[in-house]
Structures are given as structure tokens and as C-alpha cells.
Amino acid sequence: MAHEAVNVRQLTAWTLGHTRNTEAAPVALRSRWTAEADPGVRAELLIALGRVDLSGAAVETRALLGAATPAPLRLAALLVALAAGEPWTDTHHGAALGLLPAREITVDRYSMHYREPLLAIVDSLLRRDTKADREAAFALLDAALRDGRPEVRAEALSAADHACHLSRSAPQRLVPAIAPLAADYPASTLLGKLGPAAAEAAPALAELAAQPDDETADQALAVLVQVAPRQAVPLLARDLERRPRALDAAGGFQAPAFPFDPALLAAVRARLAADGLGNNETTNLVHLLRQWGPQAAAALPELHAALPRFQYAANAISAVAAAGPPSDPEAGAER
Structure with a gap:
């Protein structure tokens, strides 16, 4: 614990925390806590103390949330406070936002906190499963998504994706902040x-x-x-x-049924009749027609023309022709 190398002290703190020893380990960690000056080691000490004496570690966090606290130690304080069930306050909210971008902050390097600190905070809040904590998570994400720095928005989008996976109420709350970022691929x-x-x-x-x-x-x-x-x-x-x-999204096999529209039907027919279509595009066009069934009866000539080289067209022909003669005389003649 008193080794001259920072990495050794960090790893020793991490190891003591994982012993789950609630008698000797807290004594050793607290002894070093009073002597340690390096912020990274102090962060590891606090995380480790949280594993063997959570309530005691939570008390320490209350003085560590200000802007003067080094980032790794402030992040550790937030994570310990969350683990201890401490109420999430405006002070915690401000401390979390002040850490962003946080992906370069090293705390508890063998856990999810190491790579995705914001996601870890949001995850902890949502898993508390209270209305107040859900709103706290969403407010934090909303502020991060609206940040002017691309690297902060990137972290926020990753955490927002996770939030939408965990909470049914997340999309409604977060989409207004995500929508202006629609030009970015992750958004x-x-x-x-x-x-x-x-x-x-x-x-x-x-x-x-x-x-x-x-x-x-x-x-x-x-x-x-x-x-x-x-x-x-x-x-x-x-x-x-x-x-x-867009065609793949509308006509792919995993896509839900796409709305029928006469202008789109005309465009599909024209495209299906073009030379040099690849298999993927042909599949999507044909699958759209299959989805539309008898509404796409006017496209039967194009489907018949595609059949010799693309046998899947037979399925679409069956679906389109399933309802008997169409009301359109021209389409009926083509059929």
C-alpha cells in the first residue's frame, strides 16, 4: 500500500476491495486514505472501501463532489454514492456534468466504469427503479446530449441507447434532445x-x-x-x-409492412424493369410488392419478367394475384 509505484498502490487497493474482508481491509484502506496524495490512487481506495464498508465510504463522498476535487476521485465519489443509495441531488448532477467527457478518466479499470462512466451512472440511477431517479438519469442525459462538444454528445448517445434499452419511458423523454443530432450516424x-x-x-x-x-x-x-x-x-x-x-429499410425481410402508395408502386415498377439490378435490390423491390399483395396488381408484368432470373418473384406473384381479378381493367388484361 505504500509502494513508490502508483500502479502498484492502485492494484493493491483494488485487490483489498475484492477480498470482501469487512474487518482488516477497511482498516488498511482507511490508513492509506489519510496518507495518499495521488488522485488516481485515492479514487481506487474509495471504490475499494465502498466494497468492504459501503456506508462509511458514502460518508466520505459528500465532501468530494466539488469542482476542486480531481476528476478520477470525483467520479469514484459519484459511483460510491450511487451504490450506497445516496439521494441524487443537484450537486451530484453538476458533478457528473462537470466530468464530461469522461471516457478518459480511469476509475475501477476492471469494470464497466472504466470505459463508459456516464453510462455507468445512468445505469445505476435507472436500476434504482424510482420515478425520481429515472428523471435524474434523463435530465443528466438531456443536458449531455445538448452539449456543444461532439465527444460529450458521443458519450451521451451511447448512454441514451442503454437507457432506452432499460426504460420504456426513456424514448419520450430523450428524443427531443436526440432529434437535432439526426445528421450524426450514431444518433x-x-x-x-x-x-x-x-x-x-x-x-x-x-x-x-x-x-x-x-x-x-x-x-x-x-x-x-x-x-x-x-x-x-x-x-x-x-x-x-x-x-x-432506405429501400432496404422499407423492403427488407426484417422490415415491418411498408405503406402502399401509387406513386411508390410506379417507381418500384420502373426500377424493377431497369437493366443491371443486383440481387439485393431486386429482393427488396419484389418483397415490397409481395407485402402490398393485390394492391400491387399493376406490377404483375414486371414480376413475370423477373421470374426467369429471380425465382423469389413467384412468391410475390402468388401474393399479388391472391385476391382474384383486379378492379383495374388494364391490370387485369396484363394478368
């Missing part, structure tokens, strides 16, 4: 995961989907397909050839 990916629960982000996604940059527009439209399918329909119909990701 758009998270919005896509949330699907209709992220409908509030639809205007921002639609604006991005109308941009001249095909890659950005395609990514945004692919997410809009998942979040607000009806709003995605006209944009997909207009630019179907240049929106492969």
Missing part, C-alpha cells in the same frame, strides 16, 4: 432503433432526407422509414434509384 442509428417511438424526430429526418448529398439523404431516409413510414413514402418514391439503404 440516426438510435432513432432507427426506437422506430415510431422517435416520431418527434421525423421533421428533422425528412429535412435531411431532402438534402442533395445522396449518402446523408439515404441514411436519413432509411431512419425515417423506421420512424415515420408515411412521411418517408413520397421521398422514397421520388428518389428510389438513389436510396438503397
Whole structure:
């Protein structure tokens, strides 16, 4: 515990904490706590003390939340306070925000806290499973998501993803802060995961989907397909050839049924008749027609033409022709 090398002292503290010895270990840790000057070692001492004397360690945390406390020690104090069930206050909220970005802060390096401190804090708050602690987690994430620094927003998006996995109320609370970040790939990916629960982000996604940059527009439209399918329909119909990701989101086998629209049907027919289509695109186009069933009867000629080289078209033909003769005389003649 008194070794000259910082790493040795840190590892010794970590080891003592994991002995779970509630008699000798706290005495040794407290003895070193009064003598130790290095912030990183003090952080490890506090975490270790929290494992063998949680209530005693929690008392120590109350004086360690100010901005003057070195970041590793302040983070350790937050984690111990959470573990001890200490009420989350404005002081804790401010201390957590003051640590961001926190991925470079080394505390308890063999746990999830090492790589994702903000996620660990949010996880602890949500697992308390009280309304007040859920709101505390969401308020912390909301503030971090609105931070002007990209590295802070990146940490917040990772933690927000985790929060949405743990809490059904998280999307409604967090989507307003995530929506303005829709141009960033991690944010758009998270919005896509949330699907209709992220409908509030639809205007921002639609604006991005109308941009001249095909890659950005395609990514945004692919997410809009998942979040607000009806709003995605006209944009997909207009630019179907240049929106492969959006088409995959709408017509992929894992996708929910996509809304029928006459303009989109016309675009699908035109695209299916084009030369040089790859298997993936053909699959998505054909699967869309299969989803629409008899509403897509006008596309039977294109499906028949695709059948010799793409046998899956037979399934779509069966689905489209399932309801008997269509009401459209032209489509009926083609059939």
C-alpha cells in the first residue's frame, strides 16, 4: 500500500476491495486514505472501501463532489454514492456534468466504469427503479446530449441507447434532445432503433432526407422509414434509384409492412424493369410488392419478367394475384 509505484498502490487497493474482508481491509484502506496524495490512487481506495464498508465510504463522498476535487476521485465519489443509495441531488448532477467527457478518466479499470462512466451512472440511477431517479438519469442525459462538444454528445448517445434499452419511458423523454443530432450516424442509428417511438424526430429526418448529398439523404431516409413510414413514402418514391439503404429499410425481410402508395408502386415498377439490378435490390423491390399483395396488381408484368432470373418473384406473384381479378381493367388484361 505504500509502494513508490502508483500502479502498484492502485492494484493493491483494488485487490483489498475484492477480498470482501469487512474487518482488516477497511482498516488498511482507511490508513492509506489519510496518507495518499495521488488522485488516481485515492479514487481506487474509495471504490475499494465502498466494497468492504459501503456506508462509511458514502460518508466520505459528500465532501468530494466539488469542482476542486480531481476528476478520477470525483467520479469514484459519484459511483460510491450511487451504490450506497445516496439521494441524487443537484450537486451530484453538476458533478457528473462537470466530468464530461469522461471516457478518459480511469476509475475501477476492471469494470464497466472504466470505459463508459456516464453510462455507468445512468445505469445505476435507472436500476434504482424510482420515478425520481429515472428523471435524474434523463435530465443528466438531456443536458449531455445538448452539449456543444461532439465527444460529450458521443458519450451521451451511447448512454441514451442503454437507457432506452432499460426504460420504456426513456424514448419520450430523450428524443427531443436526440432529434437535432439526426445528421450524426450514431444518433440516426438510435432513432432507427426506437422506430415510431422517435416520431418527434421525423421533421428533422425528412429535412435531411431532402438534402442533395445522396449518402446523408439515404441514411436519413432509411431512419425515417423506421420512424415515420408515411412521411418517408413520397421521398422514397421520388428518389428510389438513389436510396438503397432506405429501400432496404422499407423492403427488407426484417422490415415491418411498408405503406402502399401509387406513386411508390410506379417507381418500384420502373426500377424493377431497369437493366443491371443486383440481387439485393431486386429482393427488396419484389418483397415490397409481395407485402402490398393485390394492391400491387399493376406490377404483375414486371414480376413475370423477373421470374426467369429471380425465382423469389413467384412468391410475390402468388401474393399479388391472391385476391382474384383486379378492379383495374388494364391490370387485369396484363394478368
